[in-house]
Amino acid sequence: xxxxxxxxxxxVRPADLxxxxxxxxxxxxSAHTAALADRARALAQTVFAERAAGYDxxxxxxxxxxxxxxxAGLLAICIPKEQGGAGADxxxxxxxxxxxxxxxxxxxLSWNMHVCSTLWSGAIVDDLDLTPQExxxxxxxxxxxxxxxxxxxAVYSQPFSEGGAAAAGGVAFETRAVPTDGGWLVSGxxxxxxxxxxxxxxxxxxxxIGPDEKASRRNTLYLAIPAKAEGVSVxxxxxxxxxxxxxSRTLIFKDVFVPEEAALMPRGTYFQAASRWPHMFLTLSPxxxxxxxxxxxxxxxxxxxEQPGTPPVKRxxxxxxxxxxxxxxxxxxxxxxxxxxxxxxxxxxPSKDQVIRAWTAQYAVMEGANDIARLAIRTCGGQSMxxxxxxxxxxxxxxCGSLMLPWTAELCVDRIGRAALYEPGETDx
Ligand SMILES: Cc1cc2nc3c(=O)[nH]c(=O)nc-3n(C[C@H](O)[C@H](O)[C@H](O)COP(=O)(O)OP(=O)(O)OC[C@H]3O[C@@H](n4cnc5c(N)ncnc54)[C@H](O)[C@@H]3O)c2cc1C
Numbered sequence: 001x002x003x004x005x006x007x008x009x010x011x012v013r014p015a016d017l018x019x020x021x022x023x024x025x026x027x028x029x030s031a032h033t034a035a036l037a038d039r040a041r042a043l044a045q046t047v048f049a050e051r052a053a054g055y056d057x058x059x060x061x062x063x064x065x066x067x068x069x070x071x072a073g074l075l076a077i078c079i080p081k082e083q084g085g086a087g088a089d090x091x092x093x094x095x096x097x098x099x100x101x102x103x104x105x106x107x108x109l110s111w112n113m114h115v116c117s118t119l120w121s122g123a124i125v126d127d128l129d130l131t132p133q134e135x136x137x138x139x140x141x142x143x144x145x146x147x148x149x150x151x152x153x154a155v156y157s158q159p160f161s162e163g164g165a166a167a168a169g170g171v172a173f174e175t176r177a178v179p180t181d182g183g184w185l186v187s188g189x190x191x192x193x194x195x196x197x198x199x200x201x202x203x204x205x206x207x208x209i210g211p212d213e214k215a216s217r218r219n220t221l222y223l224a225i226p227a228k229a230e231g232v233s234v235x236x237x238x239x240x241x242x243x244x245x246x247x248s249r250t251l252i253f254k255d256v257f258v259p260e261e262a263a264l265m266p267r268g269t270y271f272q273a274a275s276r277w278p279h280m281f282l283t284l285s286p287x288x289x290x291x292x293x294x295x296x297x298x299x300x301x302x303x304x305x306e307q308p309g310t311p312p313v314k315r316x317x318x319x320x321x322x323x324x325x326x327x328x329x330x331x332x333x334x335x336x337x338x339x340x341x342x343x344x345x346x347x348x349x350p351s352k353d354q355v356i357r358a359w360t361a362q363y364a365v366m367e368g369a370n371d372i373a374r375l376a377i378r379t380c381g382g383q384s385m386x387x388x389x390x391x392x393x394x395x396x397x398x399x400c401g402s403l404m405l406p407w408t409a410e411l412c413v414d415r416i417g418r419a420a421l422y423e424p425g426e427t428d429x
Contacts, residue, residue, distance in 0.1 A: 017038075018297065022098075033088075040097075040099045040100050044103035052107075061110075069107075084150035094282075098289040101287035101291055102294045107245065108286065108287035116158055116280070120280060125142075125269060138265070145264065148201075157193060157199035158194075159196070161190060161191050162175065162188070169217075175188025175253065176188060180257070183262070184257075186253045186255075186258050187231075190204060192248040195247065201226055202251060204251075207219055219271075223258050223262045233251070233252045235251075237249070242396035242399050276349055279346035282358050284401070292332055295376040298380070298390065302315070303315045315380075331375075335361075338364050342354075342357050352419060363402075365401065366401035376395075
């Protein structure tokens with residue numbers, strides 16, 4: 001039987017845990033950031049790591065992990081302290097999420113969707129232009145969401161993808177919100193909706209549109225729809241290559257009444273956030289920083305003959321292994337360095353260089369994690385990819401990173417090249 005998380009929490013000694021992904025002294029972390037990262041690592045290493053294979057095998061949502069995240073105060077990580085949360089800023093959240101990603105990718109990735117519901121409606125909205133009246137109303141609405149999370153352990157998701165160009169930011173979302181008395185009637189479909197059937201609220205992006213109006217990205221709404229609302233259904237199965245525990249099935253909304261208080265951002269604010277706070281789209285990457293570290297750590301343990309579940313056979317004496325580990329370490333240090341810098345400078349109205357760095361970090365992490373996992377399997381050899389060990393799961397899970405819209409690896413390359421060669425408004429005409 002798995003011991004309950006709080007028991008392990010109290011019992012665990014820092015010396016029994018893996019070293020932090022980002023050493024607080026070397027990376028000059030605040031005491032608050034370091035303490036939250038320690039808490040997450042203790043929980044993930046001692047509890048989540050053991051459960052991860054089962055969630056993956058059965059493509060089952062990590063419900064027990066979410067109960068433990070709630071008990072550990074981590075569902076409310078980005079909710080302000082005055083409202084009962086842990087008061088983490090963007091960078092702290094990112095570092096904590098990377099620690100969880102080391103031990104259970106599906107938990108870290110789906111938890112990202114939940115946390116972003118509070119980060120986007122919280123610190124990010126605080127940085128944007130709102131009228132005093134909008135700000136007051138938003139404050140009232142978001143405290144409702146925060147209370148549910150802190151007091152009841154409510155879980156939020158972020159289903160945006162529709163299978164068309166909207167999730168990449170190209171066109172307006174096809175999911176429509178038609179204004180009606182006291183709110184909206186929402187209809188549409190969301191694909192790859194992590195936490196489908198398991199979240200209490202689906203935080204969807206949709207387009208507000210009246211009769212005879214043309215759909216515009218400026219009219220994007222961000223609404224928290226109760227999972228139990230009439231007209232909401234979860235359809236299809238979920239049997240993917242990796243990140244199986246995210247249970248990212250399809251959601252259908254059919255004339256769902258959504259009250260005004262369900263807005264997670266005031267009208268027009270999502271469009272402003274997407275243009276002025278681009279690092280909001282970098283939050284899927286921490287999970288994969290964790291996966292990159294996990295693949296590297298596995299390799300070192302395995303070649304030293306210290307990987308639990310394998311015979312104590314040393315393989316580190318072969319020069320080819322040493323060269324491969326060096327190559328992996330260089331890739332790992334490179335991706336962690338650019339990522340740490342990018343998450344450190346997240347904020348409103350970044351310079352062009354800062355945005356290019358954020359895309360670079362996303363690309364380096366999402367492609368790098370899977371590359372390191374590939375090298376890990378090649379270097380450790382056949383026995384390392386047995387399902388009894390975590391490496392083959394890390395290899396499959398890390399393959400999913402560069403597919404995440406709106407910043408897929410392809411789109412990052414596209415944008416970096418264009419931004420490097422053209423100033424805004426420049427053409428070759
Ligand atoms: C494990 C997992 C969990 C997920 N969870 C969520 C979730 O919780 N919420 C959510 O909203 N989504 C989620 N997604 C969805 C994800 O963000 C994508 O929307 C999804 O993978 C579908 O994308 P696609 O590759 O089929 O998209 P397509 O739109 O078919 O794109 C295919 C590829 O073409 C490229 N491309 C797309 N548009 C352009 C363009 N304009 N210019 C150049 N290239 C372009 C991109 O590189 C993209 O990878 C999840 C995906 C995975 C794999």
